[in-house]
Amino acid sequence: MRHVEHAMGTVFSFDLRPPLGDARRAVTEAVAWLHRVDAVFSTYRAESPVSRLARGEIPLDDCPPQVAEVLELGASVAEVSEGYFSIRPRGLLDPSGLVKGWAIEQASRILARYGAVNHCLNGGGDVQCSGTPAPDRSWRVAVVHPLRPRVLATVVAGHDLAIATSGTAERGPHIMNPRTGRPALELASITLTGAGLTLIDAYATAAFAMGDAARAWVERLPGVEAFAITAAGTTWRTAGFPGSAP
Amino acid sequence: MRRAIFAVLVTAVGLVLLLSFKPHELTAVASPPSAVSHAPAPQHSAGEPPSSGRQDTAVPPANGTWTGPGATAGTTRGDKVATGDIADTRWGPVQVELVLSGGRMTGIRVLRAPDSTHRDLAISSEALPMLNDEALAAQSAQIDAVSGATYTSEGYARSLQSALDRAGL
Numbered sequence: 001m002r003h004v005e006h007a008m009g010t011v012f013s014f015d016l017r018p019p020l021g022d023a024r025r026a027v028t029e030a031v032a033w034l035h036r037v038d039a040v041f042s043t044y045r046a047e048s049p050v051s052r053l054a055r056g057e058i059p060l061d062d063c064p065p066q067v068a069e070v071l072e073l074g075a076s077v078a079e080v081s082e083g084y085f086s087i088r089p090r091g092l093l094d095p096s097g098l099v100k101g102w103a104i105e106q107a108s109r110i111l112a113r114y115g116a117v118n119h120c121l122n123g124g125g126d127v128q129c130s131g132t133p134a135p136d137r138s139w140r141v142a143v144v145h146p147l148r149p150r151v152l153a154t155v156v157a158g159h160d161l162a163i164a165t166s167g168t169a170e171r172g173p174h175i176m177n178p179r180t181g182r183p184a185l186e187l188a189s190i191t192l193t194g195a196g197l198t199l200i201d202a203y204a205t206a207a208f209a210m211g212d213a214a215r216a217w218v219e220r221l222p223g224v225e226a227f228a229i230t231a232a233g234t235t236w237r238t239a240g241f242p243g244s245a246p
Numbered sequence: 247m248r249r250a251i252f253a254v255l256v257t258a259v260g261l262v263l264l265l266s267f268k269p270h271e272l273t274a275v276a277s278p279p280s281a282v283s284h285a286p287a288p289q290h291s292a293g294e295p296p297s298s299g300r301q302d303t304a305v306p307p308a309n310g311t312w313t314g315p316g317a318t319a320g321t322t323r324g325d326k327v328a329t330g331d332i333a334d335t336r337w338g339p340v341q342v343e344l345v346l347s348g349g350r351m352t353g354i355r356v357l358r359a360p361d362s363t364h365r366d367l368a369i370s371s372e373a374l375p376m377l378n379d380e381a382l383a384a385q386s387a388q389i390d391a392v393s394g395a396t397y398t399s400e401g402y403a404r405s406l407q408s409a410l411d412r413a414g415l
Binding site: 002004006009010011013015100120122124125126127129133137139140141142143144146152155156163164165166167168169170171189191 | 383387388389390391392393394395396397398399401402405406407408410411
């Protein structure tokens with residue numbers, strides 16, 4: 001069963017494989033969740049709780065409990081990433097860099113709760129796979145080449161896999177290196193893999209800001225691997241990266 | 247998994263056009279498809295409509311029949327042929343036929359491509375062989391999803407993920 005949903009300024013692709021469980025209900029609930037998250041966390045909606053919190057109009061206690069949860073996660077990622085990730089990237093509260101990955105991982109859990117344990121959920125290029133697509137094989141996720149559109153740079157295979165890519169290909173330079181105060185330009189893209197998309201997505205943003213230094217950083221993170229394409233077009237990968245040539 | 251990916255991506259002047267293949271016409275291939283000439287320069291075939299292609303009432307069959315570079319890729323023999331819908335692009339109609347073997351796409355035949363101006367010819371000649379190869383590579387790589395720099399709603403339309411979604415929907 002497939003479903004495509006527009007939310008959060010991007011597109012979410014649902015791919016559910018047998019056994020489907022109560023797939024229709026699962027997708028309905030997961031979609032409703034994504035829109036709920038958008039309503040609470042959108043920085044594009046002036047009246048969202050997060051926008052009002054950022055302007056100091058309401059205290060954290062008046063926000064839905066998920067806001068505090070995300071802010072705590074943000075603080076934790078900021079610490080692990082040595083400040084390269086921040087939910088206040090321009091001084092103002094903006095947890096967008098964390099919300100999408102978190103929302104997708106939660107949506108994946110909703111699907112599993114309704115029995116749709118084998119699924120792949122792609123939100124704007126960040127992917128959470130659960131179970132397997134078929135009894136005899138793993139999920140296969142292609143990483144698109146940032147400098148050569150339509151060329152696949154690598155293919156990652158695995159079960160229960162989260163994969164996130166940060167890069168400039170779609171939206172131009174938009175990730176700042178907090179140490180230099182300038183856009184990060186060393187890498188064209190970096191792809192991180194691990195178990196849960198919440199952390200993997202945020203870590204990918206931090207890793208992109210770090211540039212080549214991300215390689216040593218990711219090697220120290222248990223269960224996380226990286227594949228990078230530099231601005232010059234060369235590539236590197238951490239020792240355990242589960243990818244292969246397409 | 248025996249789901250064939252009935253999707254091929256066509257690029258022209260930086261814009262990527264997605265062709266969605268609804269295999270409305272599946273015909274057994276009793277004999278190999280009619281020979282396709284690999285002419286050094288693209289040319290119109292003289293009144294030889296595609297053997298299993300759907301006739302388009304809007305465009306005369308002979309006009310736009312592609313025989314230039316990229317007219318075929320992969321295998322030309324298989325157990326089935328799926329003819330894609332005609333996609334009207336701003337440069338002209340594009341239509342592709344897929345050769346299927348055991349439920350998988352193993353070959354591509356370009357039935358129509360923009361060729362009415364020198365510029366059309368140049369673009370089609372360069373783009374089609376490349377796109378055919380990529381489509382076959384993506385198919386043989388058996389991809390379930392695509393990760394890349396976060397796309398917007400607009401970016402999604404030209405993403406490989408949207409081709410996968412269209413193929414599976």
